[in-house]
Amino acid sequence: MKKYEFSKIEKRWQTEWKKTGIYEPSLKSTKTAKRKPFYNLMMFPYPSAEGLHVGNMYAFVGSDIYGRFKRMGGYDVFEPIGLDGFGIHSENYAIKVGTHPLKQSKVSEKRFYKQLEMIGNGFAWNEHLETYDPEYYRWTQWVFIAMWKRGLAYRKKQAVNWCPSCKTVLADEQVVGGACERCSSVVIKKELEQWSFRITRYADRLLKNLDHIDWSERVKIAQRNWIGKSEGAEINFKIANSEHVLKVFTTRPDTLFGATYMVVAPEHEIISKLKSQISNYSEVEKYVKISKEKSEEERVENKEKTGIELKGIKAINPANKKEIPIFAADYVLSGYGTGAIMAVPAHDERDFDFAKKFKLPIVVVISDGKTVEPLTEAYIGDGELINSGPLNGLSVEDAKKKITNYVGGTFTTQFRLRDWIVSRQRYWSPPIPMMYCEACARVGKGEQKEMPGWYAEKEKNLPVLLPMVKEFRPKGKDESPLASVKSFYKVGCPVCGGGARRETDVSDTFLDSAWYFLRYPSVQDRKSAWNNEITKKWLPVHMYIGGAEHSVLHLLYSRFITMVFKDAGLIDFEEPFTRFRAHGLLIKEGAKMSKSKGNVVNPDEYIKRFGADTLRTNLMFLAPFEQGGDFRDAGIVGVARFIERVWRLGQTVIEHKNKKPTCERAIHKAIKKVTEDIESLQYNTAISALMICLNEIENKEVSVAEFQMFLQLLAPFAPHMTEELWFGLGNKKSIHISEWPVYDPKKIVEENFVLVVQINGKVRATIEVPRGISENDAKKIAMSQDGIKKMINGIEIKKIIFVPNRLINLVI
RNA sequence: GCCCAGAUGGCGGAACGGUAUACGCGCAACACUUAAAAUGUUGUGACCCAACGGUCUUGUGGGUUCGAAUCCCACUCUGGGCACCA
Numbered sequence: 001m002k003k004y005e006f007s008k009i010e011k012r013w014q015t016e017w018k019k020t021g022i023y024e025p026s027l028k029s030t031k032t033a034k035r036k037p038f039y040n041l042m043m044f045p046y047p048s049a050e051g052l053h054v055g056n057m058y059a060f061v062g063s064d065i066y067g068r069f070k071r072m073g074g075y076d077v078f079e080p081i082g083l084d085g086f087g088i089h090s091e092n093y094a095i096k097v098g099t100h101p102l103k104q105s106k107v108s109e110k111r112f113y114k115q116l117e118m119i120g121n122g123f124a125w126n127e128h129l130e131t132y133d134p135e136y137y138r139w140t141q142w143v144f145i146a147m148w149k150r151g152l153a154y155r156k157k158q159a160v161n162w163c164p165s166c167k168t169v170l171a172d173e174q175v176v177g178g179a180c181e182r183c184s185s186v187v188i189k190k191e192l193e194q195w196s197f198r199i200t201r202y203a204d205r206l207l208k209n210l211d212h213i214d215w216s217e218r219v220k221i222a223q224r225n226w227i228g229k230s231e232g233a234e235i236n237f238k239i240a241n242s243e244h245v246l247k248v249f250t251t252r253p254d255t256l257f258g259a260t261y262m263v264v265a266p267e268h269e270i271i272s273k274l275k276s277q278i279s280n281y282s283e284v285e286k287y288v289k290i291s292k293e294k295s296e297e298e299r300v301e302n303k304e305k306t307g308i309e310l311k312g313i314k315a316i317n318p319a320n321k322k323e324i325p326i327f328a329a330d331y332v333l334s335g336y337g338t339g340a341i342m343a344v345p346a347h348d349e350r351d352f353d354f355a356k357k358f359k360l361p362i363v364v365v366i367s368d369g370k371t372v373e374p375l376t377e378a379y380i381g382d383g384e385l386i387n388s389g390p391l392n393g394l395s396v397e398d399a400k401k402k403i404t405n406y407v408g409g410t411f412t413t414q415f416r417l418r419d420w421i422v423s424r425q426r427y428w429s430p431p432i433p434m435m436y437c438e439a440c441a442r443v444g445k446g447e448q449k450e451m452p453g454w455y456a457e458k459e460k461n462l463p464v465l466l467p468m469v470k471e472f473r474p475k476g477k478d479e480s481p482l483a484s485v486k487s488f489y490k491v492g493c494p495v496c497g498g499g500a501r502r503e504t505d506v507s508d509t510f511l512d513s514a515w516y517f518l519r520y521p522s523v524q525d526r527k528s529a530w531n532n533e534i535t536k537k538w539l540p541v542h543m544y545i546g547g548a549e550h551s552v553l554h555l556l557y558s559r560f561i562t563m564v565f566k567d568a569g570l571i572d573f574e575e576p577f578t579r580f581r582a583h584g585l586l587i588k589e590g591a592k593m594s595k596s597k598g599n600v601v602n603p604d605e606y607i608k609r610f611g612a613d614t615l616r617t618n619l620m621f622l623a624p625f626e627q628g629g630d631f632r633d634a635g636i637v638g639v640a641r642f643i644e645r646v647w648r649l650g651q652t653v654i655e656h657k658n659k660k661p662t663c664e665r666a667i668h669k670a671i672k673k674v675t676e677d678i679e680s681l682q683y684n685t686a687i688s689a690l691m692i693c694l695n696e697i698e699n700k701e702v703s704v705a706e707f708q709m710f711l712q713l714l715a716p717f718a719p720h721m722t723e724e725l726w727f728g729l730g731n732k733k734s735i736h737i738s739e740w741p742v743y744d745p746k747k748i749v750e751e752n753f754v755l756v757v758q759i760n761g762k763v764r765a766t767i768e769v770p771r772g773i774s775e776n777d778a779k780k781i782a783m784s785q786d787g788i789k790k791m792i793n794g795i796e797i798k799k800i801i802f803v804p805n806r807l808i809n810l811v812i
Numbered sequence: 813g814c815c816c817a818g819a820u821g822g823c824g825g826a827a828c829g830g831u832a833u834a835c836g837c838g839c840a841a842c843a844c845u846u847a848a849a850a851u852g853u854u855g856u857g858a859c860c861c862a863a864c865g866g867u868c869u870u871g872u873g874g875g876u877u878c879g880a881a882u883c884c885c886a887c888u889c890u891g892g893g894c895a896c897c898a
Contacts, residue, residue: 177895218893221816225894232898250898263898305896331896341898349813350896416897551893585892621836622824627817635824638836641851685826688835695835756831761879763831787865801878807830811878 004647006611010720014117022734023071023122025078027521027534038075039538040067041517041577043546043554044082046509047108048089052115054601054619054631055586055593061616062583062625062683063545064121068716069678070543071122072740078538079122080520082129083109086137087509088166088182091428095473101428102468105132115604120612120719122736127523131512136519137430138463139529143515143561144422144507145433145456148447152198152564153422155451159267159292159334160421162190167474168425169194171508172418173226173553189292192478195432195505196419199560203227203415205574206559215580216626222551228416233400235409237262237315237342239274240323246270246315249337249414252347254399256319256407257388258365259342260355262326263307265334266291270326271310279312284328291330305331305354317342318407320389329354337414345378352378363387366396420557422508425480427472429506431464433457437493437500445495455494464502480504514557517541517576518565530571540573548582555580581681584628586619593631601631613718614640620683620717642691643718646710649698650725653707660703664747666696667706671743674713683717690714704729709741756807757782759791775802782808 017023025037042063045056052060064079071077085105093108094101109130116123129136147153161170165185169192174181199206207227210220232251239246246262264270266288275281287308307329314323331350332341345355345362352375355362364371368383385391390406391399404411423432434456440446441453448454457464467488472481482488482504493500515529521538522530540562546554558576566574585592588599606615618639623629670693677686690713697710708729715722715735726735750771755778757765765785769778779800782788792812799811 218816222893225815228894228897230897248898252898329896331898333897336897343898348898350898353896414897416894548892624825629824632824632837635837642836684824685835688826691835754831758830758879761830761877766831799878801830803830807879809830809878 001648001651004644004721006613006721007608009724010118010120010612013720013723014120017122017734017736018125020734021126022737023077023079024124024126025076027078027127027524027538035074035076037538038067038070038077038543039517039521039541040070040077040079041520041541041544042079042081043544043550044084044513044516045112046084046087046089047105047112048093051111052603053593054603054606057115057119057603057615058586058619058628058631059545059547059583060116060121061119061619062681063543064119065616065620065678065683065716066543066545066681068122068719068736069740071736072712072715072738074739077122078124078127078521080127080129080523081113081116081121081123081125082131082516082520083112084131084509084513084516085109086131086429086512088168088424088426088428089509090132091426091472092166092182094428100470100472102132105130118607118612119603119616122719127520129516129519129523131509131516132428134463134465135526137466137512139519140430140507140512140515141433141457141462141464142459142529143511144430145459146568146570147197147564148434148456150564150568151448152201153195154198155193155195155423155454157191157193158196159189160192160194161187162192163187164476166426167476169421169423171421171510173420173510173556189294190478194421194423195434195503195507196421196423197560199420199557200415200417202560202563203229203417204413205563206417206556209559209575213575213580214578216548216582219548219551219555219580219582222548223556226417226552226556230414230416232412232414233404233409234338234412235318235342235404235407237318239270239326240314240316242274242277242313244270244274246326246340247338248340248342249412250342252344252400253404253409254385254391254394254396255344255347255365256317256342256403257385257391258344258346258363259317259319259324260345260361260363261324261343262315263329263332263341263343263351263354264310264326265332265339266328266330267334268328268339270340271328274310274313277312278310280308280310284308284310287328294330305329305350305357307331307354307358309358319403325360327354327358335418336416346375347378347380349378349380420508420510420560422511423505424508425478425505426474427466427469427481427506429466429509430512431466431482431488432503432505432507433462433464434503435491435494435500436503437496437498439496439498440493440500455500458494466506480506482506510553510557513554514561517544517558518571535571539571540575541577542579544577544580545583546580547585551582581626584623584626586622586628586631588631606633606636610636610640611643611720613721614643616719617643617687617717621687623684625681625683639687642694643721645694645698646714646718647721647725649694649702650707650711650728653702653704654725654728656701658701658703659705660701661706662700663697663702663706665750666693667709668743668747669693670713671709671741672748675740675743678716686713687717690717711735712738712741753805755781757785757788758807758809759788760811761809764788764791771805773805775800775808778802778808782810 067077067079091101094104161175163170163180163185165183175187180187230251233253234247234249236245236247307327310326315326317324343351345351346364365388366383367386382396385394385399437453444452446452446454467485469481489502489504491500491502518530521534525531562576563574565571593600618636621639670689673689674686711722723735752768753771755767755769765787795812797810797812801809
């Protein structure tokens with residue numbers, strides 16, 4: 001009997017597959033109607049660490065199994081691979097190991113691709129892409145310009161998140177709990193001029209489409225929360241003895257009669273506008289300065305509210321015409337709504353805290369009839385209007401409409417989502433392809449009225465190459481290292497011919513990955529970002545698998561970019577991923593695998609010891625794919641035994657070549673279960689079904705045809721071993737392009753079943769009886785059982801519940 | 813604080829409202845072996861019993877039902893997301 005030499009077998013088939021190109025789809029030819037295209041995508045990795053750990057492998061293998069299943073299901077499957085190697089994470093890694101990112105990227109590339117090949121995935125290697133390849137980022141820059149041309153990219157001075165350790169600006173989405181998502185340093189606020197994308201313009205659509213796309217529910221919920229839509233009203237409050245008004249946004253206009261003071265954000269323009277009327281201006285100024293310097297974390301951490309009254313000015317409550325004080329306080333955010341609120345302490349927790357501290361009046365205007373004054377906490381529930389003049393007795397809903405119209409307010413919608421800040425003051429990213437000419441700016445020339453002096457690089461001049469800079473480390477001067485490379489930033493103005501300056505900031509890594517799925521099928525196309533014909537055939541992506549940690553970053557940005565291109569008429573779909581599933585996280589001893597924790601499991605050792613097929617199958621057998629779980633090697637021997645047993649059975653089948661079917665029921669049952677389970681990504685139960693099947697067929701002289709079907713079912717999990725046996729059985733074409741078996745329902749039906757006899761819902765006996773037995777016959781057989789007879793013993797049977805082909809329950 | 817997911821043997825985990833604990837690990841006994849490993853066979857939720865058999869058991873407490881791990885209500889714990897968003 002031939003020994004199972006997995007390392008030889010695996011290496012041989014990996015080479016053979018590459019040679020025969022069975023994983024290369026026909027990307028171009030539109031007339032190959034025979035096999036329908038299926039774009040099976042897995043989030044590409046960023047090669048920041050020493051290599052892929054077993055957690056990464058878990059995700060890749062899970063995606064590959066689905067792709068292989070679809071390929072055998074008759075689809076022309078496109079499963080590309082690449083590296084998200086541009087960006088801060090790769091740059092930081094290069095700094096850590098003391099080399100240049102350009103050099104490091106070549107090393108990482110080799111290592112990653114080798115590892116990805118060893119695991120045996122069916123990648124279309126011809127279409128690989130790397131985000132740091134000028135042939136790729138040339139089009140990333142083109143995407144930036146496309147945004148600019150449509151008025152969706154703008155540069156503005158604003159308060160931004162700054163990571164003092166990474167020495168760069170971060171997008172809102174990259175700040176986690178007031179800290180940098182990358183290095184966990186506390187993020188501070190800085191006033192800087194930055195490029196942003198107007199993602200807020202698409203907020204409504206990004207939200208609405210979530211209702212009809214087939215995505216993991218938890219990711220949709222995360223996006224909904226992030227976009228954060230609230231419906232409310234904008235209401236103007238007049239400032240007494242002044243022409244000025246203070247506009248607020250509120251979701252509770254019904255509580256207007258309870259608004260006993262107002263609060264503006266420290267950054268609010270009213271403070272400087274009414275400077276001369278504010279009697280304590282110097283104190284106010286001090287407070288504003290302090291709160292601006294506070295980090296996001298400090299503002300939040302300090303639950304104790306701070307603030308200062310703007311003395312000398314008062315606002316008029318438009319509902320009851322009473323004069324109320326105005327405060328500046330940093331619990332009101334400048335970036336949300338109008339940056340000013342009407343404070344209703346009786347019905348808002350934050351206003352309540354503030355009112356208590358500053359001894360401000362609390363007027364209850366909503367009551368559920370049980371209200372006891374004075375309140376000990378804000379009442380935010382539903383009820384009936386009181387103390388509200390003409391609104392008294394109305395419901396909250398009715399009052400909202402009535403009062404808003406009465407005071408001349410407008411109903412509006414607010415989103416939590418902010419624009420996406422894309423400038424980064426780092427090195428290892430695509431330069432932003434823009435130029436600025438001061439002379440043009442002075443006379444108001446430029447490509448866009450709002451931003452005189454700015455020009456985009458001409459398309460034919462792309463890419464704007466990232467120059468080789470030895471001192472690439474961030475200097476922390478609010479600018480990229482490119483700002484000290486004169487040969488890079490000194491350019492001629494494309495319009496007046498004078499001296500212009502190139503933008504020296506680079507773009508966010510998430511821009512690289514926001515459109516890569518469009519590039520993959522068109523990688524060979526050097527003339528455009530994507531080829532229309534190919535894109536029409538292959539996109540949108542049919543199945544996308546990746547980590548849930550990208551819910552509000554990559555996945556939201558990709559949807560945004562896709563919508564923009566749809567509106568520009570450049571593509572004909574507006575959602576990039578038809579189906580998205582988040583894989584679970586593979587953890588180690590309860591903690592996420594990470595280099596810093598030192599709990600990373602290297603897959604290479606396991607491949608060496610057990611082979612890729614065993615590792616793949618073990619990873620998928622551990623836990624449900626969408627749930628993830630704890631990686632232990634305790635169970636891997638069980639899977640290794642299983643694979644070995646299949647191999648040995650295979651040798652016997654090859655020897656005997658039995659033709660007579662002996663295991664039809666077991667095989668067809670397995671076909672049904674495995675097919676259904678793979679389709680719903682329940683790989684663990686699919687494998688268990690294969691184990692059950694093997695237990696049954698192992699000692700039954702299974703026929704060649706039956707065993708081949710078994711191999712096909714196992715092929716997505718253990719592609720090398722099954723291929724070896726497949727050819728051993730005399731097949732001439734790869735098992736991976738063979739046709740997935742179909743089960744015959746007639747062959748699954750059993751003649752008998754085990755009838756469960758219950759008394760009062762408790763199992764008292766089990767009897768094997770023929771399928772389709774009638775209620776009456778079942779009753780007779782049940783009653784004839786000794787144990788049952790004894791228990792009934794003359795007691796009246798009140799009711800009989802009979803579930804055909806399952807059970808009979810006697811109620812006494 | 814709000815939203816989401818989850819809690820099942822010694823462990824990872826299975827179970828359209830219908831035999832809870834499939835499959836695998838581990839453990840035990842046996843076979844093979846001079847011996848061990850490997851492999852194979854059998855057993856393996858807890859408690860009571862000499863045995864036949866019985867009782868209990870899916871985080872906790874209630875409810876609906878002939879019947880609940882599964883549906884409903886309340887609570888505890890764990891993981892994840894959001895968080896001064898008016």
